[in-house]
Amino acid sequence: MSDLSFVRTEMLPEKEPPASTVGAIGWARENLFSGWFNSILTVVSLTVIYYVLSTLLTWAISPTWSATSLGECRDILAEVGREGHYAGACWGVIRDRWIQLLFGFYPSELYWRPILAFILLGVALAPVLFSDKVTPKLLWFSAVFPFLFPWLLWGGTIWAPLAVIAGFVIGWFVYKAVDASAGSLAGIIAAVVAAVVWWMFLSGYVVNGVPNPDDPNAVGGLNALLPIGIEAVESRNFGGxxxxxxxxxxxxxxxxxxxxxxxxxxxxxxxxxxxxxxxxxxxxxxxxxxxxxxxxxxxxxxxxxxxxxxxxxxxxxxxxxxxxxxxxxxxxxxxxxxxxxxxxxxxxxxxxxxxxxxxxxxxxxxxxxxxxxxxxxxxxxxxxxxxxxxxxxxxxxxxxxxxxxxxxxxxxxxxxxxxxxxxxxxxxxxxxxxxxxxxxxxxxxxx
Missing domain, CATH: 1.10.3720.10 (MetI-like)
Structure with missing residues (x-):
């Protein structure tokens, strides 16, 4: 009796998986058409999505970018045979008012200030959000930016943000002095009190001087000594x-x-x-x-x-x-x-x-x-x-x-x-x- 046993000496090459189980077709079969109920839901959902997108795109794709009023938008749409209240979007309003939506009533000649402020905001956030990709030396700028940001937007004297910084410096020295003798909790309380007293009662006199009842517009303090600043913008002009x-x-x-x-x-x-x-x-x-x-x-x-x-x-x-x-x-x-x-x-x-x-x-x-x-x-x-x-x-x-x-x-x-x-x-x-x-x-x- 002959021995018919056989042992394979080499591995068979790998075959590609069936096309119906991989790629887009495989994903669709597994997630969208895995059963009769899912198939019905998929067809209904695709129909609704197609209807909504076709209606929305028809409305959004509108040749009204150059219009200067709603009436002109309707005239432009009527010329291309699109009648009705929802015949097309009137994008002329965005072209006409997009700057106002971004800047409100901020003076147009000073737009560079908010633009610069928000560009510098990205620079200040970079070492915080992406610390492994940005040099840590920028952290110094990140620490200074919170005082630079409001000065760029509101303007005024440069001594105001510097006075705010001085409050933190005073609080730090008070904390170190009290912490060495009375403990960290007492140091924190003393630092907060010292900073608040400086901001609320003393910094105004240092920056603007002692008020003169006879001349309310008189300028004193550091503003009179070194009047450094940029044009002030009122908060009512902020918007958008x-x-x-x-x-x-x-x-x-x-x-x-x-x-x-x-x-x-x-x-x-x-x-x-x-x-x-x-x-x-x-x-x-x-x-x-x-x-x-x-x-x-x-x-x-x-x-x-x-x-x-x-x-x-x-x-x-x-x-x-x-x-x-x-x-x-x-x-x-x-x-x-x-x-x-x-x-x-x-x-x-x-x-x-x-x-x-x-x-x-x-x-x-x-x-x-x-x-x-x-x-x-x-x-x-x-x-x-x-x-x-x-x-x-x-x-x-x-x-x-x-x-x-x-x-x-x-x-x-x-x-x-x-x-x-x-x-x-x-x-x-x-x-x-x-x-x-x-x-x-x-x-x-x-x-």
Missing amino acids: FMLSITIGVVAIACSLPLGIVLALGRQSDLLIVKALCVGFIEFIRGVPLITLLFVASTLLNIFMPPGTNFDIILRVIIMATLFASAYMAEVIRGGLAALPKGQYEGADSLGLNYWQAQRLIIMPQALKISIPGIVSTFIGLFKDTTLVSIIGLLDPLGLSNSIRADAAWNGIVWEIYGFIALMFFVFCFAMSRYSMYLERKLHTGHR
């Missing part, structure tokens, strides 16, 4: 996306550190500190933002000394910052609660004090965990800047009402709101993409 970005950027930049302090205060063992932080967070989170904006625009002046000129945009920025910081504190507190107890014990075993442990071990991990919530709060805050139109500030939505009140553009709705929505989408989508990039970079997710 420049106003929204200004409020959003400042509130975002200030709410994160304030939220960290509130989160740490809420977990503090000091009863008074904890009670104050809990009371602040719960009160702010229980009040709508629009209520705080009304307080900023109307009621706040009642509690100020007579004759006090408290800038309305500054009031709005303060309220938006306080509102966002309360939500930020809860997001960060969630990140702190998610850390294993061993991280705190490890910091104690290394002999680190409270602030060293928070700076080197606890807070970096808590912030990594909290990245999605932090960015969501930022996006929500930036979109909430449109609420300032209710208190009379001319953000893009407020300007849209002014534009539609013009007889030439009375009746325009979708074109203006669509342009505003597109601009907000660009900023918010960019923030969400950066959040995902940061999560991948820091390996936040589980693998």
Whole structure:
């Protein structure tokens, strides 16, 4: 009997997978046509999408870019055989008013200042957002930019931002002096008090001199000694996306550190500190933002000394910052609660004090965990800047009402709101993409 056994001595070459299981066809079979019910849903969805897109594109592709009024838009559409109220978009309003939607009523000869400010904003954010790709030497510029930014936008004397910087310098020296003898907590309190006293009571005399009752317009102090500055622009001229970005950027930049302090205060063992932080967070989170904006625009002046000129945009920025910081504190507190107890014990075993442990071990991990919530709060805050139109500030939505009140553009709705929505989408989508990039970079997710 012969032996018919056979052992293969070489491997067979790999074959290509079936075309129906890979590529676009395979993806479609698995996700869109995996069963009769999914197939029906796919066909219905594609039909609806086709109908919506075809209608939207027909409306959006309109030869009205050069029109100077709504009536002229309708005449242009009628010439190409497109009749009806929704025959086509009237893009002439965007061509005519896009600068106003961006800058509001800011003086046209000074447009270079907000443009330069926002370009420098990107430079200042680069070492913070992309620390591994940008030289860390730019961090010095990032530290100076918060004082340069308002000076470029509002103008005035250069001594005003320098006086603000001087307050931080004074607070630092006071902290170092008190910390050496009375401890860090007493040093922080003394530093805050010294900086506030300088800003509220002393800096004005240093910059502008002692007021002269006989001559209210008299200039003294450093302004008289070295009158260095640029043309001042009043806040009522601010508007459009420049106003929204200004409020959003400042509130975002200030709410994160304030939220960290509130989160740490809420977990503090000091009863008074904890009670104050809990009371602040719960009160702010229980009040709508629009209520705080009304307080900023109307009621706040009642509690100020007579004759006090408290800038309305500054009031709005303060309220938006306080509102966002309360939500930020809860997001960060969630990140702190998610850390294993061993991280705190490890910091104690290394002999680190409270602030060293928070700076080197606890807070970096808590912030990594909290990245999605932090960015969501930022996006929500930036979109909430449109609420300032209710208190009379001319953000893009407020300007849209002014534009539609013009007889030439009375009746325009979708074109203006669509342009505003597109601009907000660009900023918010960019923030969400950066959040995902940061999560991948820091390996936040589980693998």
